[in-house]
Amino acid sequence: MISISTLPVILGWMPSEKRAATTATNRRRVLDVAQRLLARDGAAALSLREVAREMGQSSSALYRYFANRDELLTALILDAYNDLGAAVETAEALVPRLKYRSRFRSAARAIRQWSVTHPHEYALIFGSPVPGYAAPEVTVVAATRTTVVLARIVADASAHSPARVRPTPTYRQMLEWDAVAAAMPGVAPDVARRAIVAWTLLFGAVSFELFGHYVGSVRDSARMFDATVDTAAELVGLTSG
Amino acid sequence: MISISTLPVILGWMPSEKRAATTATNRRRVLDVAQRLLARDGAAALSLREVAREMGQSSSALYRYFANRDELLTALILDAYNDLGAAVETAEALVPRLKYRSRFRSAARAIRQWSVTHPHEYALIFGSPVPGYAAPEVTVVAATRTTVVLARIVADASAHSPARVRPTPTYRQMLEWDAVAAAMPGVAPDVARRAIVAWTLLFGAVSFELFGHYVGSVRDSARMFDATVDTAAELVGLTSG
DNA sequence: TGTACATCAGTGAACGCGCGTTCACTGATGTAC
DNA sequence: TGTACATCAGTGAACGCGCGTTCACTGATGTAC
Numbered sequence: 050m051i052s053i054s055t056l057p058v059i060l061g062w063m064p065s066e067k068r069a070a071t072t073a074t075n076r077r078r079v080l081d082v083a084q085r086l087l088a089r090d091g092a093a094a095l096s097l098r099e100v101a102r103e104m105g106q107s108s109s110a111l112y113r114y115f116a117n118r119d120e121l122l123t124a125l126i127l128d129a130y131n132d133l134g135a136a137v138e139t140a141e142a143l144v145p146r147l148k149y150r151s152r153f154r155s156a157a158r159a160i161r162q163w164s165v166t167h168p169h170e171y172a173l174i175f176g177s178p179v180p181g182y183a184a185p186e187v188t189v190v191a192a193t194r195t196t197v198v199l200a201r202i203v204a205d206a207s208a209h210s211p212a213r214v215r216p217t218p219t220y221r222q223m224l225e226w227d228a229v230a231a232a233m234p235g236v237a238p239d240v241a242r243r244a245i246v247a248w249t250l251l252f253g254a255v256s257f258e259l260f261g262h263y264v265g266s267v268r269d270s271a272r273m274f275d276a277t278v279d280t281a282a283e284l285v286g287l288t289s290g
Numbered sequence: 291m292i293s294i295s296t297l298p299v300i301l302g303w304m305p306s307e308k309r310a311a312t313t314a315t316n317r318r319r320v321l322d323v324a325q326r327l328l329a330r331d332g333a334a335a336l337s338l339r340e341v342a343r344e345m346g347q348s349s350s351a352l353y354r355y356f357a358n359r360d361e362l363l364t365a366l367i368l369d370a371y372n373d374l375g376a377a378v379e380t381a382e383a384l385v386p387r388l389k390y391r392s393r394f395r396s397a398a399r400a401i402r403q404w405s406v407t408h409p410h411e412y413a414l415i416f417g418s419p420v421p422g423y424a425a426p427e428v429t430v431v432a433a434t435r436t437t438v439v440l441a442r443i444v445a446d447a448s449a450h451s452p453a454r455v456r457p458t459p460t461y462r463q464m465l466e467w468d469a470v471a472a473a474m475p476g477v478a479p480d481v482a483r484r485a486i487v488a489w490t491l492l493f494g495a496v497s498f499e500l501f502g503h504y505v506g507s508v509r510d511s512a513r514m515f516d517a518t519v520d521t522a523a524e525l526v527g528l529t530s531g
Numbered sequence: 532t533g534t535a536c537a538t539c540a541g542t543g544a545a546c547g548c549g550c551g552t553t554c555a556c557t558g559a560t561g562t563a564c
Numbered sequence: 565t566g567t568a569c570a571t572c573a574g575t576g577a578a579c580g581c582g583c584g585t586t587c588a589c590t591g592a593t594g595t596a597c
Contacts, residue, residue, distance in 0.1 A: 559573075
């Protein structure tokens with residue numbers, strides 16, 4: 050049965066701007082609290098009920114803004130990726146464009162800095178997948194923001210002084226070459242492959258530090274990371290600047 | 291009040307061998323079931339009750355063998371580290387001693403092979419720390435088994451043809467040098483540091499693959515890993531053999 | 532070899548807990564005339 | 565500017581669930597003599 054009140058929906062009218070705005074604000078407020086709890090207790094401990102409790106609301110109220118727990122988690126993952134991406138973009142933008150290695154270092158240090166100060170958020174996006182949670186496509190897109198920064202550095206450096214490498218068509222086949230080439234236009238396959246290796250190394254180093262695998266072998270994680278960054282920079286041919 | 295029956299405990303007598311043996315067997319049987327469930331559903335979903343259910347026992351029965359859930363988890367972590375370590379040892383032992391790079395490759399591939407076939411076990415030991423769980427010292431020891439293999443390769447290669455490196459005392463300070471030097475006797479600090487970078491990269495690559503961060507950029511994970519292994523080998527100066 | 536008894540392995544009921552989600556509802560807010 | 569009413573935001577009780585852990589217990593097993 051169609052009542053008068055369902056007409057707007059059927060005809061595709063939008064809710065009024067004012068109402069949409071307050072809804073967005075409220076949703077954002079929920080997210081902020083959830084983010085704070087995530088930072089404090091980690092993703093596994095995060096529950097809708099605790100978020101509501103923390104806001105002084107009933108748990109059912111949250112269902113106005115998120116269909117279920119997974120949707121809240123997705124929003125937090127997006128936030129984390131964007132937070133990290135923004136931090137990296139900002140840090141990298143401070144360095145003169147032609148100083149490729151410095152740009153790389155700055156971006157890398159920003160990755161570690163953000164991660165060390167947001168360990169639970171880091172674990173959420175780079176640790177073991179949350180059980181029973183399937184990351185929707187949209188998070189994959191958000192994830193690229195950081196790598197785009199790194200890719201651009203490699204591409205810029207490569208345009209400035211193209212690497213002299215033997216043709217290695219085999220590398221194209223093992224990569225998603227279209228996507229990779231789009232992120233690093235004009236970069237030789239071997240260099241592109243090394244670039245992927247480089248950020249694998251960067252995030253590997255952060256994971257090892259945060260997840261405790263350097264206990265007993267690395268004393269000064271910050272300096273070790275810097276040294277690792279230089280090694281990663283070497284890998285992609287950034288040996289000066 | 292001290293009864294006759296508590297005397298053995300007080301005097302430190304051991305329970306009879308026979309009884310100890312069956313207790314050990316039963317404990318092992320619990321662990322095997324737990325391991326199967328871990329492999330199937332992951333660590334977060336693992337509960338004492340489900341293990342008991344799966345064994346057709348009451349959940350309280352498990353408290354004969356594990357004081358609580360954390361202790362079971364610790365046992366599983368130890369098992370996982372040892373499983374991985376054994377797989378790597380076996381693979382590496384098949385290669386002639388003087389073929390350093392082959393040994394490295396073989397060990398690295400074993401790491402990936404084991405990880406791909408045991409993703410939940412991998413996540414348990416190399417993913418985000420389990421919430422509310424503090425890894426006891428004993429797991430740190432078990433964790434070294436794999437790195438010991440890699441360290442020996444680097445040490446052997448280094449003894450055969452010592453790297454010509456400038457002295458870099460700074461690297462000692464940022465590492466736990468005593469432990470590192472013990473694992474790789476006679477290896478120059480810079481090489482030792484690079485060795486740590488190398489296995490950071492190996493595990494970083496496995497994590498990226500298993501945790502979905504290569505989606506969209508890497509098509510053939512196995513071949514990408516092999517290429518990454520060669521890059522890691524280069525890092526520690528293993529360019530032939 | 533037989534027996535009394537201590538020890539062990541496992542049971543089943545119960546505890547309190549926190550969770551995600553649903554649902555009928557009430558009071559507040561904004562809109563249309 | 566005032567009013568009737570649709571829509572929204574949030575409530576509170578309830579659902580069923582599975583969890584870790586405790587405890588008094590029973591029957592089985594192994595031991596000491």
